[in-house]
Amino acid sequence: MDLLRKLEILADAAKYDASCASSGTDRRHSAGKTNGIGSTEGMGICHAYAPDGRCISLLKILLTNACIFDCAYCINRRSSNVQRARFSVDEIVQLTIGLYKRNCIEGLFLSSGIIRDPNYTMEQVIRVARRLREQEGFRGYIHLKTIPDADPVLLDQAGLYADRLSINVELPDETSLARLAPEKDAGGIRRSMGRMRLAIEDARDRRSRRFAPAGQSTQLIVGADATDDRRILSVAHTLYGSYGLRRVYYSAFSPIPDAAAALPLRPAPLLREHRLYQADWLLRFYGFALSDIITEPTGNLALTHDPKLAYAYAHPEAFPVDINRADKAWLLRIPGLGVKSATRVIAARRHRRLRLDDLARLGLAVRKLAPFIITADHFPRAGAIPRPSAPSRQPDLFQ
């Protein structure tokens, strides 16, 4: 099989992993060096965007799509009829360095189907990373998928070469996991995440060794089972607190070629995934509690409007908020006002009593904010928040 065909199969097999981040690692560069290549400068770079709206920052591929597991939602499951392929270490190194030199990528995100056993698989993945770092002098970004329950010695090696490590939880509910991914062991995943957090923190505190400076992340699949948003967010919240994750990715269950019979008939709306990201942000950076966010009796986020608007609709008595007086926590509750804008508002109002056109100059979406705020020249009636007449929706292929 030629290299391009392998690339086609093994990139296709990797695309259901949402993560493509290349940020938050230590700074490295090649200036003054005589060999090797690459740099990382804190902020990641998205080198392209696919028509699915996702950033392409890394060469995201599997080492092989052969797998001994039979997870129903996965295109690479044992019983699937997809064509199988396997890269050699040389081939991945050649692709990574070649594309990096053309400024197409920030680095490599390497994952793999489980072949033979966890330790063997982990070793194969590590071999690629070691070659890149030690022989090619590659200073770009490397994200490795960690295989649950692989030997701790292997985990240490993976952390030495990788910037980021990740294990996907995929299904937050144990019953679903048992039904759809019978070989996966939720306990093993958590134990590995716990071990990674200890190693990451130890390396950061003692600085005597290198271990995944860009931390760890995970992914939850949304809509492959009946788990509601409340539970998904609560699991994510626990995962953030327990394992110091940089990110929890939410991936709307997507139809795959050659789907298993155990899967739902309809894909999850992309909008649900989007709402979960919005809610995740409110929980982490805006001081919202889970009970503020889930206002629907179904336990799901409203699809028709974002979770901050949902909060405002559920608490009309709290609005309008005075832009010139409210503290930061309250500014952050105003629909349409983000963390950066709140900081800008607080800085600007030291100099003047803000009016609507001042807000426009601060880059705020005045039309969206207007019903929820009081300014020096704008006083909407208390408790008169309009409900949107027609829900605005982003185009969704299947709805």
Add this chain to the structure above:
Amino acid sequence: MTTIRLGFPADWAGFRAAARALVAANTPPGQITWLVGDEPDLFADNTPPPANDAPITVPRRFVDLAETTIMANDPERFGLLYGILFRIHQGEAALLHDAADPAVHRALMLAHAVRRDIHKMRAFLRFREVTDDGGTRHVAWFEPAHHILEANAPFFVRRFATMAWSILTPDRAAHWDGTTLRFGPGATRADLPEDDRFAECWRVYYRAIFNPARLKLSAMLSEMPRKYWKNLPEARDIPELIAAAAPRAGAMLAAPPTPPRPARAPPAPVTDPPTTEWEALKRQAGACRLCPLWEHATQTVFGEGSTTARIMLIGEQPGDQEDLAGRPFIGPAGQVLDHALRAAGLDRPALYITNAVKHFKFEPRGKRRIHQKPNEAEIETCKFWLDQERAMIEPALIIALGASAARALFNRAITISRERGKLIPLNGATSALITIHPSYLLRLPDEAAKRREYAAFVRDLRLALPYMA
């Protein structure tokens, strides 16, 4: 009018020198014409620029903003920046903090556009490899919207220091030979070499990584606007990917499930049978679902130590670190305990150390977990394991660390201050000793109290010495 002629579009040093002299001479913004290179001067009768004599102070914030804004492709930028500097110098010291001021707002917007252009150049510039008599070089063609080439070239040096490369733009070009960065005249797109073999690789990857079941064009277009497409090899595939997306996704949904590939199920992972009674018990406890605490915890943290120990220590429950590592008393409280045990002359490896409750109970709070006290029911339920550990170890002395451990041992609420520091006979040949939990020492704010309580803790532990033998 005073005319200032700058050397090139983003001539920061020239602007800086001129602006300092003008401010020092109190020249109002309206009386200055800013020109770049050989732009014709429409005002013939010129006042010569003032000589730079009086030193002036310029806020750091202004320098940061101006260094970026000066790269903007906007003929008004010099006047705008000078106007802001002039006002700061006239007494509006905090002007730059007021983003709602129209001039500051305009400068911030320009700086933002420049930064975005710098970022997009780093993202969307593509090198092509050429090999000729001079060796292998990488050449790229990029059309920046602002005057950013000089400022951005060092990024490519840091990244591609060991390659020889050229970045061609319509106005100027940057050339790196492995040691020196040179700037030269602009070029045209025709100067760019042919696609190399990796362009096809990249297009194959781009097509394969796209998921046709989730078309989100607005998200793509906001980050990768059409103006960049003409220089991106992968963008040639976008129209076809979009057109085929709906039929491809529809076909996936319509396709009936195929018969599963007859693949051999993997052999069940081999686990060696437990070699000891303790090992067997620990494994059973590892799957415990007797109360809901397992659900959010990482793992069961079972007791460990010598199974022939004469002394058994019971704590409350595993904490954050213990939950992650799967071992009791290894976190901050564990370190206090280790210290106190040594001070009391007790050898930790000779003891058996466990907890009343085997899962960590907590409340997630941002990136941390806040410890929560186990309730009576949880302590009661978890005695299932504690009793078996006790029966297996048959200790001569049990030390209960804190109230939860004491409750597990005596089945009732115990006031530690009243019962601590004395040996209490239990049924059979076993005695009990109650003392504080070491985490109590960590919570004391006052250093003197900490020392006093630590000494009392060690004193309590010393009562266990006769049981070591």
